[in-house]
Amino acid sequence: MLHVAFDNGGAFDLTAEYLRVESPSAEVQGHSPSEKKTIPGKQNVAIREIHPTGNYAVRLVFDDGHSTGIYSWSYLHELGEQHGPKWRDYLAKLKAAGLAR
Numbered sequence: 001m002l003h004v005a006f007d008n009g010g011a012f013d014l015t016a017e018y019l020r021v022e023s024p025s026a027e028v029q030g031h032s033p034s035e036k037k038t039i040p041g042k043q044n045v046a047i048r049e050i051h052p053t054g055n056y057a058v059r060l061v062f063d064d065g066h067s068t069g070i071y072s073w074s075y076l077h078e079l080g081e082q083h084g085p086k087w088r089d090y091l092a093k094l095k096a097a098g099l100a101r
Helices: 015-022 075-080 083-094
Strands: 001-003 011-014 046-053 057-062 070-072
Touching: 001 075, 011 075, 015 057, 015 075, 015 083, 057 075, 075 083
Parallel strands: none
Antiparallel strands: 001 011, 046 057, 057 070
């Protein structure tokens, strides 16, 4: 779980699984919305390291070896604000593809 708090008072608890499957990396997002990949099997993934990237982002290293996502503060805020719809969409895509968390 990653707890993120913002100056405007907003705060979110984001699971490692959610952060991993919504990674902003090209490996997950592709280069256009149609290229976004549905990543299965990450229910038990953990965050191993957090590295600041300037003042605008963090790079998360997961215990499955994924480490190329740079999570800007605005993207983390978006993930928090849009958690419900994004998570439901992810679960629906898993189900449609016959994949498991």
